[in-house]
Amino acid sequence: MNLKKIDVNINGKDYCLEVEENLRLIDLLRDKLHLTGTKEGCGEGECGACTVIMDGEIVNSCLVLAFQADKCRIITIEGIEDEIIKNSFIEEGAVQCGFCTPGMVLAAKSLLDKNLNPNEEEIREAISGNLCRCTGYNKIVSAIKKAASIKRGGDSE
Amino acid sequence: MNELKIVGKSIKKIDAKDKVDGTAVYPQDIYLENMAFGVTIRSTRPHAYIKVDTKEAEKIDGVIKVFTYKDVPGKNHHGVVLKDHEVFASKKVRRIGDPIAFIVAETKEIAEYAKNFVKVEYEEIPAVFDPEEAMKEESPKVHDRDNVFYHFKIRRGDVERAFLECDVIVENVYKVPMVDHAFLQPEAGVAYLDEDGRVVVIASTQYPHFDQEEIAESLGVNKDMVRVLTPAVGGAFGGREDITVQIHLAIAALTLKRPVKTIYSREESFLAHSKRHAMKMYYKTGALKDGTLLALEAKIIGDSGAYASWAMNVLRKAAVHATGPYYIPNVKVDSFAVYTNNPFTGAMRGFGATQVPIAYEQQIDILAEKLGLTPIEIRLKNCFREGSETSTGQILEGFIPLERCIEELKSF
Numbered sequence: 001m002n003l004k005k006i007d008v009n010i011n012g013k014d015y016c017l018e019v020e021e022n023l024r025l026i027d028l029l030r031d032k033l034h035l036t037g038t039k040e041g042c043g044e045g046e047c048g049a050c051t052v053i054m055d056g057e058i059v060n061s062c063l064v065l066a067f068q069a070d071k072c073r074i075i076t077i078e079g080i081e082d083e084i085i086k087n088s089f090i091e092e093g094a095v096q097c098g099f100c101t102p103g104m105v106l107a108a109k110s111l112l113d114k115n116l117n118p119n120e121e122e123i124r125e126a127i128s129g130n131l132c133r134c135t136g137y138n139k140i141v142s143a144i145k146k147a148a149s150i151k152r153g154g155d156s157e
Numbered sequence: 158m159n160e161l162k163i164v165g166k167s168i169k170k171i172d173a174k175d176k177v178d179g180t181a182v183y184p185q186d187i188y189l190e191n192m193a194f195g196v197t198i199r200s201t202r203p204h205a206y207i208k209v210d211t212k213e214a215e216k217i218d219g220v221i222k223v224f225t226y227k228d229v230p231g232k233n234h235h236g237v238v239l240k241d242h243e244v245f246a247s248k249k250v251r252r253i254g255d256p257i258a259f260i261v262a263e264t265k266e267i268a269e270y271a272k273n274f275v276k277v278e279y280e281e282i283p284a285v286f287d288p289e290e291a292m293k294e295e296s297p298k299v300h301d302r303d304n305v306f307y308h309f310k311i312r313r314g315d316v317e318r319a320f321l322e323c324d325v326i327v328e329n330v331y332k333v334p335m336v337d338h339a340f341l342q343p344e345a346g347v348a349y350l351d352e353d354g355r356v357v358v359i360a361s362t363q364y365p366h367f368d369q370e371e372i373a374e375s376l377g378v379n380k381d382m383v384r385v386l387t388p389a390v391g392g393a394f395g396g397r398e399d400i401t402v403q404i405h406l407a408i409a410a411l412t413l414k415r416p417v418k419t420i421y422s423r424e425e426s427f428l429a430h431s432k433r434h435a436m437k438m439y440y441k442t443g444a445l446k447d448g449t450l451l452a453l454e455a456k457i458i459g460d461s462g463a464y465a466s467w468a469m470n471v472l473r474k475a476a477v478h479a480t481g482p483y484y485i486p487n488v489k490v491d492s493f494a495v496y497t498n499n500p501f502t503g504a505m506r507g508f509g510a511t512q513v514p515i516a517y518e519q520q521i522d523i524l525a526e527k528l529g530l531t532p533i534e535i536r537l538k539n540c541f542r543e544g545s546e547t548s549t550g551q552i553l554e555g556f557i558p559l560e561r562c563i564e565e566l567k568s569f
Contacts, residue, residue: 036186037179039391041341042423049341077179086177090169098176099341099391105177133341133392 006070010035011079019066026050026061028069029076037077037102041131048130051103052076058110058129077102082109085147092143096134103130108144116152118144172389181389184359185345185420192347192416193221195409196268198258198275199428200250203498204284204297207250207277209257214274219267223275224259224408231377235400237367237503239465241300244375244404250279251299252463252498254428259405261417284498288460289437291497299463299496306461307469307494309476313548314487319452323443327523331440331516335460336433338505342391343426348406349416355382356407361390363397371400372407383407395504396430399466431503434471435460438516442485444524448535450485453548457492457513459502466503468494474509480548481517482559483539488548536563 003018010033019028029035029052038061041049045060052061053075080086085108088094095101104127111118111126118126123144124137132140175181200207211223226233226247233247234240246255258275262268283297290296291304298304320326346360356376362368365385373380390397402419409417421429439456457475461468476492505511525535540559546552 030186031188034188035179036182039183039342040185040420041343044423047341047423080179086174089177090173091167093167093170095170095173095176097341097392098172098181098389099183101176102179131341133339133394 004067004070006067008069008071009073011074011076021065021067023066024062025052025064025066025069025074028066029061029074035076035078039099039102041099046131047100048103048107049100051106051130053106053110056110056113058107060129075106077105080105080109084150085109085112085144088143088147088150089140092139092146094136094139094143096132096136100130100132104132104140108147111144112148112151116148118148120145176389183342183345183389183391184347184361185342187347187359187388187418189347189349189416189418192418193261193263193409193413194265194268195259195261195405195417195419196265196272197256197405197419197425198260198272198277199425200246200253200255200257200277202250202279202281203253203286204299205250205279205281206248207246207257207279210276210278211258213276214260214271217262217267217271217274219263220271221261221263221413222409223271224261224405224412225257228412229375229408230411231373231375233375235371235375235404236464237399237466238469239306241464242400244408252500254500255463256405259409261409261413286497286499288458288493288495288497291495292458292493299498304496305493306465306496307472309473309492311476311479311488311490311548313489313550314452316452316454316487316489319487320441320443320454322445323451324446325524325527326441326443327520327527328441329516329520329523331438331519333436333512333515335435335500335502336505337427338392338394338396338430340392340394340396343421343423344397344401344429345418345420346402346406347416347418348410350410350414351384355384356411357384357386358403358407359386359388360403360406361393361397362387362403363390363393363395368400368403372404375404376407376411394506395508398504399431401429428500431466431505432462432500433505434468434502434509434512436475436512438513440516440520442517442520442524444528446528448525448528448530448538450483450539452487453480453485454489455479455491455516457490459492459494459509460497460499461494462497462499462501464501465494465496466501467508468502471502471504471509475513477547477549478510478513479517481514481521482541483517483521483536484541484545485539485548490548533563533567
């Protein structure tokens with residue numbers, strides 16, 4: 001297998017790595033760097049458990065090859081220090097089995113970085129690539145609403 | 158009254174912080190020193206005699222061992238009620254997905270590659286996929302016994318006479334399909350030997366204590382030589398009540414004396430665990446002109462697939478709930494659990510109580526329509542109240558707020 005050299009910034013840290021051509025970004029994160037907060041639920045881009053932020057956009061890391069991350073900035077759940085979003089998830093009861101949670105938090109982060117006043121439809125759109133099988137969507141939506149409200153300087157709803 | 162500390166309060170989940178931080182540990186997140194990786198070879202045929210040849214696979218550089226039924230040190234079986242699953246299929250496969258072999262290699266890539274070199278010869282035999290067909294005497298047998306392995310009966314009053322007194326009778330057949338839990342975390346696990354030589358199995362399971370028993374039996378060791386650890390569980394909904402990765406990993410770790418890990422893909426997860434029972438429900442419900450329910454006769458056939466799992470409990474529960482929350486003085490219910498060559502079925506949220514409402518509630522709506530009553534009126538007339546007697550003779554006591562619940566629906 002051919003190796004490719006990549007320079008990638010993950011959670012603010014620069015890495016210079018040699019990766020197999022067919023290595024997926026999720027495998028680089030989990031198996032090589034042991035950043036296991038990124039989860040694999042389906043391996044085909046349906047469930048969003050493997051969501052990471054790549055140059056500001058959320059992507060399914062199971063559908064990105066590691067070498068495609070060359071010269072990119074990747075943020076995984078381990079790089080999210082946004083306690084407002086995380087606490088809102090905890091307080092609203094938006095965390096059940098937790099396997100979708102890192103992806104949900106990243107989808108929420110990506111939304112709120114661009115739009116601090118999302119309406120319900122925009123929130124649902126923002127997490128539409130993330131499946132939760134514990135059927136906790138309403139609580140996840142209210143957690144994101146609450147986080148947005150706190151970030152706007154308002155009280156929690 | 159003193160204010161309650163817990164009841165009525167919103168309590169933060171104890172592991173929620175780890176889960177939002179991404180530090181909660183699921184079995185696939187565990188990486189141990191010197192850890193080998195296992196992949197499972199599964200049946201691609203629903204009903205066939207098999208011959209397995211692992212020699213070529215075992216020659217591949219990096220393959221440590223390919224386990225088959227011959228490598229099970231103890232009993233080659235498991236199952237929550239009946240021990241009708243094999244750890245590895247020995248002579249025959251009974252469904253697509255039956256485990257046949259477990260390849261353990263130095264890396265996942267090698268193990269996956271070696272899958273192409275395990276030769277499974279299938280001699281296909283007639284299969285049966287329709288439970289009603291499977292009930293017939295001439296039907297292919299999934300196990301060495303009758304396909305009907307459970308029949309539960311409820312007899313109350315005199316159904317035949319009661320139907321003669323009914324002003325209206327509604328007869329219909331309802332079918333509900335299999336459903337997969339599709340919990341978000343596919344099955345995964347790690348097994349290793351601890352410093353005392355005990356086999357430690359880390360797996361997301363709903364039943365560590367059952368698993369311990371079943372692992373010990375298949376290893377042929379005492380229970381105290383097996384530890385089952387349950388880390389974070391990524392959803393289950395009943396789908397993690399049967400053995401999947403546990404025994405394969407335990408046998409490999411005990412034999413090879415090194416840590417072994419396995420992770421199922423989503424596709425393999427669908428093959429590996431149970432489904433919700435598909436049911437076919439024959440319903441005959443009779444009422445008087447004023448809407449009073451007088452008689453119910455139901456036959457409920459549950460497709461258990463290739464293995465029993467919790468079918469007895471599920472089909473019993475379906476029968477017990479067959480009247481719904483309505484008082485009916487004359488009841489005859491027969492429920493059956495039947496083996497077929499379909500995916501096996503087991504526990505899933507409701508355990509049999511989920512399927513029957515499709516039948517009994519529609520029956521009530523159709524009766525109401527025929528009698529010129531509203532769906533609310535007919536339900537208020539018949540719903541369980543305090544002191545009502547169910548079809549199994551249970552007197553309902555305590556708080557039965559069904560009437561109020563139905564009344565509230567009037568405003569919708």
